[in-house]
Amino acid sequence: MPADPVSSAASGFAALFVTLLLLSLVVKTSLMRRQIRHVLARREQVPQAFAESITLASHQRAADYTAARMRLAMSEIAVSALFVLLLTLGGGLQAIHDAWSAAFAPGGIAHGVALLATLGVLGWFIDLPFVLIKTFVIEKRFGFNRMTPRLFAADTAREAALAAAIGLPLLAVLLWLTAAMGSLWWLWVWAFWLSFNLLVMLIWPTFIAPLFNRFTPLADEALKARVEGLLARCGFQSKGLFVMDGSRRSAHGNAYFTGFGGSKRIVFFDTLLDKLNADEVEAVLAHELGHFRHRHILKRLAVLAPASLALLALLGWLIEQPWFFSGLGSAATDTATALALFFLVLPAFTFPLAPVLSYWSRVHEFEADAYAAQQTRAADLVAALVKLYRDNASTLTPDPLYSRFFDSHPPAALRVARLQSLQP
Numbered sequence: 001m002p003a004d005p006v007s008s009a010a011s012g013f014a015a016l017f018v019t020l021l022l023l024s025l026v027v028k029t030s031l032m033r034r035q036i037r038h039v040l041a042r043r044e045q046v047p048q049a050f051a052e053s054i055t056l057a058s059h060q061r062a063a064d065y066t067a068a069r070m071r072l073a074m075s076e077i078a079v080s081a082l083f084v085l086l087l088t089l090g091g092g093l094q095a096i097h098d099a100w101s102a103a104f105a106p107g108g109i110a111h112g113v114a115l116l117a118t119l120g121v122l123g124w125f126i127d128l129p130f131v132l133i134k135t136f137v138i139e140k141r142f143g144f145n146r147m148t149p150r151l152f153a154a155d156t157a158r159e160a161a162l163a164a165a166i167g168l169p170l171l172a173v174l175l176w177l178t179a180a181m182g183s184l185w186w187l188w189v190w191a192f193w194l195s196f197n198l199l200v201m202l203i204w205p206t207f208i209a210p211l212f213n214r215f216t217p218l219a220d221e222a223l224k225a226r227v228e229g230l231l232a233r234c235g236f237q238s239k240g241l242f243v244m245d246g247s248r249r250s251a252h253g254n255a256y257f258t259g260f261g262g263s264k265r266i267v268f269f270d271t272l273l274d275k276l277n278a279d280e281v282e283a284v285l286a287h288e289l290g291h292f293r294h295r296h297i298l299k300r301l302a303v304l305a306p307a308s309l310a311l312l313a314l315l316g317w318l319i320e321q322p323w324f325f326s327g328l329g330s331a332a333t334d335t336a337t338a339l340a341l342f343f344l345v346l347p348a349f350t351f352p353l354a355p356v357l358s359y360w361s362r363v364h365e366f367e368a369d370a371y372a373a374q375q376t377r378a379a380d381l382v383a384a385l386v387k388l389y390r391d392n393a394s395t396l397t398p399d400p401l402y403s404r405f406f407d408s409h410p411p412a413a414l415r416v417a418r419l420q421s422l423q424p
């Protein structure tokens with residue numbers, strides 16, 4: 001009997017997907033194992049470069065914290081791979097599809113929104129134990145967690161309300177565009193998605209972030225004068241300097257920019273200001289300004305926008321291919337199913353890009369450091385980084401291969417050595 005071309009394409013595609021999914025699982029898991037081994041093997045001695053500034057106890061705490069987080073991440077990626085397999089080849093998505101068909105017309109917008117929202121809720125439940133363990137076991141054991149169960153529940157309720165208020169209409173518009181815009185729908189979806197993202201960036205600082213945190217104008221006049229001096233020197237205009245009550249949830253500290261154009265703000269975590277002196281705060285901010293000066297966000301957007309257009313065009317083609325659906329365990333061939341399948345299997349296909357993106361990000365970090373060394377003193381940034389490594393229990397001895405694959409920031413020793421070489 002001659003093989004049916006659709007079903008052989010389908011089984012070929014299924015085999016490719018499963019192979020890549022397992023391959024990514026094996027690669028990630030072995031890199032994580034390497035990281036644990038490498039870090040624990042160096043637990044007993046502080047690296048030479050940090051011998052003066054980091055105690056053995058802090059170094060060991062960082063090693064244990066890294067290992068604990070890695071072990072949790074390993075089980076998380078295994079569970080999420082299993083979840084993806086159950087939904088696709090296991091027929092889970094088709095079962096959800098059938099269940100909603102009792103309430104809404106299959107293939108319609110309401111049905112599609114219900115299907116995708118169900119996936120979102122399921123994904124959230126799968127993730128929940130890991131979030132709970134991370135927050136209330138690991139972060140707590142290492143003294144970082146400030147989150148109470150009550151605040152966690154309140155955050156969750158607010159996030160769910162926000163996801164429903166924004167996500168459900170958004171899904172409805174996306175599905176409507178795919179149905180109403182003919183064969184070039186993916187171009188419309190892309191334009192809509194891009195504008196939506198820009199809108200979120202614009203309204204985030206003023207409307208969304210304040211739902212979760214309190215932002216108060218920076219009150220320390222001496223520090224304010226220093227920061228404004230730096231901003232003037234760097235030719236940077238901002239809509240204000242704010243302190244965020246990050247300490248409500250965690251002891252980890254940070255500083256960031258938010259918004260763009262006229263709504264740009266600089267935000268310091270209160271936990272950062274508690275740890276660093278004025279010189280160090282200025283150096284950290286200069287690093288952030290370095291990202292801005294080198295247009296890193298724009299460069300990222302310039303690559304990600306065409307890449308997402310290419311992916312949507314690919315989806316536009318896949319949606320016409322019966323083997324795409326049947327290969328992934330679905331009898332339904334509507335747009336919402338295609339979207340769900342596409343985003344479930346995409347990570348297995350794109351994981352080889354992870355080291356490329358990590359590399360690119362590390363290049364940006366070096367550029368921002370070099371900028372900070374020009375505008376302030378490299379020694380101040382080094383001092384700030386050492387305090388942050390110590391207080392955040394970041395490992396000083398990552399496995400080189402793991403770091404090359406996953407790390408968005410250069411390893412501590414390399415970063416500090418590079419900064420010290422910039423010191424006049």
Ligand SMILES: [Zn+2]
Pocket residue numbers: 287288291364365368
């Ligand atoms: Zn940076």
